[in-house]
Each structure stands twice: as structure tokens, then as C-alpha cells.
Amino acid sequence: MNDSIKKLLRITDKNLEITDVSYETVNKKQRIVINATLSPCPQACRSCGSTVKDGFGKTVIVKNGKKMTTIRFDEFNHMPRVMHLKKQRYKCKNCRTYWTAQSYFVLPKHSIASHLRYKIISFLTDKVSLSFIAKHCSVSLSTVIRILRSLKSYVPSNSKKILPEVLMVDEFRSHASSEDKMSFICADGESGQLIDILPTRKLPRLTAYFEKCTNNDQVKFLVTDMNAAYFQLTKTVLPNAKIFIDRFHIVKHMNKAFQDFRVKTMKVLQKKGFKNEAQKLKVNWRSLTKNRQNINHSEYKSWRSFRAPKFPLLTEAMMIDRLLTFSSSLREAYEAFHDLADAFRDKDHSLFFELLEHLPESLDEEFRKKLQKLLKYEEGIRNAMIYPYSNGKIEAKNTHIKTLKRVSYGFKSFENMRIRIYLINHLIEVK
Ligand SMILES: [Zn+2]
Known part of the structure; x- marks a missing residue:
């Protein structure tokens, strides 16, 4: 069951444990909630290099509570989808450093899953407005702009x-x-x-x-x-x-x-x-700049400015000639x-x-x-x-x-527009 849900979410992290899937209502809108825990085995301290247990078998790296985060995913069947993820916290007793477990599908301190991030980036390559993207990805406009900004390093110098x-x-x-x-x-x-x-x-x-x-x-x-x-x-x-x-x-x-x-x-x-003449020059402005080679010399018609029967039927060339008189x-x-x-x-x-x-x-x-x-x-x-x-x-x-x-x-911002x-x-x- 855990694995099937992960497949649906397209997440392969083996340290992720899905505990429950439910619905909740936020701001009168329903959304799918996936409750999950991320708790990989503790590893060596990144700050001082201490291993989990020291030479005397004493535990140095210990678990230190869980951090609750909410991660936005792409919509699923027209319903916004989020994950309430409990991320394991660790503490190094040697140097008193604290850190949080991280997974590949969400960047540290971010609240947007990579899947959704890529979807936003792919929308950004289309000729659509930023607010359209925000709406269709169920994120705020500032999130879209932040993601756009994060791509600055890709622009060549x-x-x-x-x-x-x-x-x-x-x-x-x-x-x-x-x-x-x-x-x-x-x-x-x-x-x-x-x-x-x-x-x-x-x-x-x-x-x-x-x-x-x-x-x-x-x-x-x-x-x-x-x-x-x-x-x-x-x-x-x-x-x-x-x-x-x-x-x-x-x-x-x-x-x-x-x-x-x-x-x-x-x-x-x-x-x-x-006044009449002036008006006729006004409405027929297009005829006056028309390529002379394309002017019709044979078809007689009634023209808006020279309506039959008051005026005789005229060809286009004759009509232009009248204007010029x-x-x-x-x-x-x-x-x-x-x-x-x-x-x-x-x-x-x-x-x-x-x-x-x-x-x-x-x-x-x-x-x-x-x-x-x-x-x-x-x-x-x-x-x-x-x-x-x-x-x-x-x-x-x-x-x-x-x-x-x-x-x-x-x-x-010009820089944002440029990206x-x-x-x-x-x-x-x-x-
Ligand atoms: Zn340490």
C-alpha cells in the first residue's frame, strides 16, 4: 500500500513512509492530504564528522523530534494535493549541531515538490501569463516569480x-x-x-x-x-x-x-x-496607398463614397481618379x-x-x-x-x-522578464 501510493506520487525515496491519505478543507476548498514521515537512519555529523556511535559505543548522533512541513504537489484529478511531511531532526552531541532529514523531491526549506516545480518551469516556457500559471498550479503568484528568479543562473553571460x-x-x-x-x-x-x-x-x-x-x-x-x-x-x-x-x-x-x-x-x-470631398478622402485612405499594379480597371461597381444611382458605376481606378480630382x-x-x-x-x-x-x-x-x-x-x-x-x-x-x-x-523587473x-x-x- 505504501509503495503503491509512492508510485502514484512518483517518489522513490525508500526512507519515506506514507501513513495515511485523507481530505481536508482549507479556505472552503477541499484538498487531498498525504501524511508521511521521513526518517532515514542517522548519518555522520556534517559539521564535526562524528559518527553515529563513538569509539566507546556511546551514541553521539541522536534523533531530536520531528519537523512538520507541508509540501505542495501537482493537482490530482482537479483537486489540490499536499503532503504533511514530518521530517526527522537530528542532534550531534559532540558539537551541538542540529539538522533536518532531506529528500530529493523537495529542496531544503522549500514547500514545493520538484514535480510541481518542473511543471511551473515548463509552463514558463509557454506564452502564458504568470497569473495563469499560478492559477493552474494552485500556487501564489510570488511562488511563480520566485521559481522564475531561481533560473537566473541558466542565462548565459x-x-x-x-x-x-x-x-x-x-x-x-x-x-x-x-x-x-x-x-x-x-x-x-x-x-x-x-x-x-x-x-x-x-x-x-x-x-x-x-x-x-x-x-x-x-x-x-x-x-x-x-x-x-x-x-x-x-x-x-x-x-x-x-x-x-x-x-x-x-x-x-x-x-x-x-x-x-x-x-x-x-x-x-x-x-x-x-466637407464632402474631405470626408471621401478620409474613408478611402486605403485605396490611395494601394499598389497601383493591383488596382482593378475592369469591374464596375457602386462605391460607398460614390453611390449609384447618384453617381455612375465606376471601376476602382476611376474611383481613385475621382478622389484625386x-x-x-x-x-x-x-x-x-x-x-x-x-x-x-x-x-x-x-x-x-x-x-x-x-x-x-x-x-x-x-x-x-x-x-x-x-x-x-x-x-x-x-x-x-x-x-x-x-x-x-x-x-x-x-x-x-x-x-x-x-x-x-x-x-x-527587467531581469525576470529577460529570464x-x-x-x-x-x-x-x-x-
Ligand atoms: Zn557534530
């Missing part, structure tokens, strides 16, 4: 970091760091694998970090957004790296410039009393924007920069300046059009960032 040939860097808002609102993330541009996260994106800290990496001269590309601060890294700690601006950020920048100008146009129209400056901006976007999609970098440098003087000043800001990043943008790093890898990094955003929420990120990305193996 910076000095052993191997940097990839293509290094992607970015930042994310983390709530967890008091040093900086934005934290720093870097990943492998070819595998998408997370490399590291740092509590700050400030340059001196990043420089110090990359200096410690042993192979920083082997980084060939630094993939980044249009944050010029990171460019400095190539001048100091990543001497052989070329700047590569994330394509997603280039497109985003161009779209933003165009949308800002559309809003400006709407305001001008409103002032002149053309509201403002000649918007039409001009539309053409310039799409010429650039097409060149970018076709990866024709010489055309792209030619267009950018020679944007018509008549174009709205503010819009033109925003676009020409891209000239400052010419090298990085050119590389983005020349080299074939697929968007997929960048996607992987963005997925990391999304995970980070979701997971980082609720963390008050969690390592666990989720399977970058550390807990045994």
Missing part, C-alpha cells in the same frame, strides 16, 4: 555570446526597466533566433555590450530601423558591418509621409467648405509617392534614389522634405534593395517583439 553575420536590432517598450523606457532586442537576421535583450537602447551601454562579444568583427550586416543611433555601432564595435534598413520601416516611412499629406489636404478642403497637389503627391513605391518594390535602387533626389519643386514642401529624409539613409536603404534578406526573418523578429510586448507587460524571454525562446535548457 554576455562574454560568451556569438554574434551572427546578420544582426537585427530593434527596440520595444518594456515597462520593466527603470533605466530606459525602451529596451533593446537583437536577433539573428538569417534564422530569426533571438540573440539577446538589454534593458536600455542607450549607445554607451550597447557599445560596452558588443565590445564584450568575441566575434563582433564578423558581423556583416546590421539590420535596423531608421534610428541613426545604431549606425554609430558600425563605426565603433561592429567595424565590418554594413547598415541595412528594415524594408518594413522604409515603406512605413513613405506611407506615413503620404498619409500626413492627405490629412493636410483634407483640412484645406474643409476650410474651403468642401479634389486636389491637384494631392494628385501630384500621389504620383510621386507611387513612383517611389514601385521603384522600391522592384528593388530598382538607382531609379529610387534618382526619383527621390529630383522630386518636383512644385510638390508640397513638407511632404517632399519628409520623403527626402530617406536620402540621409541612402546606404542602408540601398543595401535593403540589393541584399536578399527575406521579410520572413524580419517577421520572426517582429514576432519576438510582439511576444516581448505581451510578456513584458506586468513585469516589474522569461530566454525560456520562451528555448534559449536555456533547465534540468
Whole structure:
């Protein structure tokens, strides 16, 4: 009977004696209680080395009462399960040292069985919240955090970091760091694998970090957004790296410039009393940035802003054309924007920069300046059009960032969050 219960509990300690299994109610919740005693034969004193009996046959190590402990186990058939374990205490008469018997399935001074500890650790590698884990393991939130914290020693140190040939860097808002609102993330541009996260994106800290990496001269590309601060890294700690601006950020920048100008146009129209026209530019914003090659020229429909029968049936191309008749400056901006976007999609970098440098003087000043800001990043943008790093890898990094955003929420300690990120990305193996 004793052995069968031990098998159910998956405990093999032969010094553990199970005396009884019952139920008890704590805080109106029932739980299974296993009463057990742990009383191995006394062994030599760890403090002075005395054996159980001295040379004259006198007993030196004696039993000294039992310590009552409660150990939490995993749930069993949806009922919390605990063990009331009486641990034998010993006393060494020689040096007056006291100690308590210990078993492998629970760490000294802990109240969580290793089985449950592993279950919590395995939950920590999934993308679930800490409170979810606490709830499903019937433990408190602070217990989950304590276990997370205990894994700190598994996180590899910076000095052993191997940097990839293509290094992607970015930042994310983390709530967890008091040093900086934005934290720093870097990943492998070819595998998408997370490399590291740092509590700050400030340059001196990043420089110090990359200096410690042993192979920083082997980084060939630094993939980044249009944050010029990171460019400095190539001048100091990543001497052989070329700047590569994330394509997603280039497109985003161009779209933003165009949308800002559309809003400006709407305001001008409103002032002149053309409220309907302004409204139409507002609701159809998506059509205006749509890739020109994908615009439909043949299917006639009624459109939300141009409803039949008040308006004739129009193709998508005709509808967009109508929108552009509201403002000649918007039409001009539309053409310039799409010429650039097409060149970018076709990866024709010489055309792209030619267009950018020679944007018509008549174009709205503010819009033109925003676009020409891209000239400052010419090298990085050119590389983005020349080299074939697929968007997929960048996607992987963005997925990391999304995970980070979701997971980082609720963390008050950057270190704890960092351990969690390592666990989720399977970058550390807990045994
Ligand atoms: Zn002793």
C-alpha cells in the first residue's frame, strides 16, 4: 500500500513512509492530504564528522523530534494535493549541531515538490501569463516569480555570446526597466533566433555590450530601423558591418509621409467648405496607398463614397481618379509617392534614389522634405534593395517583439522578464 501510493506520487525515496491519505478543507476548498514521515537512519555529523556511535559505543548522533512541513504537489484529478511531511531532526552531541532529514523531491526549506516545480518551469516556457500559471498550479503568484528568479543562473553571460553575420536590432517598450523606457532586442537576421535583450537602447551601454562579444568583427550586416543611433555601432564595435534598413520601416516611412499629406489636404478642403470631398478622402485612405499594379480597371461597381444611382458605376481606378480630382497637389503627391513605391518594390535602387533626389519643386514642401529624409539613409536603404534578406526573418523578429510586448507587460523587473524571454525562446535548457 505504501509503495503503491509512492508510485502514484512518483517518489522513490525508500526512507519515506506514507501513513495515511485523507481530505481536508482549507479556505472552503477541499484538498487531498498525504501524511508521511521521513526518517532515514542517522548519518555522520556534517559539521564535526562524528559518527553515529563513538569509539566507546556511546551514541553521539541522536534523533531530536520531528519537523512538520507541508509540501505542495501537482493537482490530482482537479483537486489540490499536499503532503504533511514530518521530517526527522537530528542532534550531534559532540558539537551541538542540529539538522533536518532531506529528500530529493523537495529542496531544503522549500514547500514545493520538484514535480510541481518542473511543471511551473515548463509552463514558463509557454506564452502564458504568470497569473495563469499560478492559477493552474494552485500556487501564489510570488511562488511563480520566485521559481522564475531561481533560473537566473541558466542565462548565459554576455562574454560568451556569438554574434551572427546578420544582426537585427530593434527596440520595444518594456515597462520593466527603470533605466530606459525602451529596451533593446537583437536577433539573428538569417534564422530569426533571438540573440539577446538589454534593458536600455542607450549607445554607451550597447557599445560596452558588443565590445564584450568575441566575434563582433564578423558581423556583416546590421539590420535596423531608421534610428541613426545604431549606425554609430558600425563605426565603433561592429567595424565590418554594413547598415541595412528594415524594408518594413522604409515603406512605413513613405506611407506615413503620404498619409500626413492627405490629412493636410483634407483640412484645406474643409476650410474651403468642401466637407464632402474631405470626408471621401478620409474613408478611402486605403485605396490611395494601394499598389497601383493591383488596382482593378475592369469591374464596375457602386462605391460607398460614390453611390449609384447618384453617381455612375465606376471601376476602382476611376474611383481613385475621382478622389484625386479634389486636389491637384494631392494628385501630384500621389504620383510621386507611387513612383517611389514601385521603384522600391522592384528593388530598382538607382531609379529610387534618382526619383527621390529630383522630386518636383512644385510638390508640397513638407511632404517632399519628409520623403527626402530617406536620402540621409541612402546606404542602408540601398543595401535593403540589393541584399536578399527575406521579410520572413524580419517577421520572426517582429514576432519576438510582439511576444516581448505581451510578456513584458506586468513585469516589474527587467531581469525576470529577460529570464522569461530566454525560456520562451528555448534559449536555456533547465534540468
Ligand atoms: Zn557534530
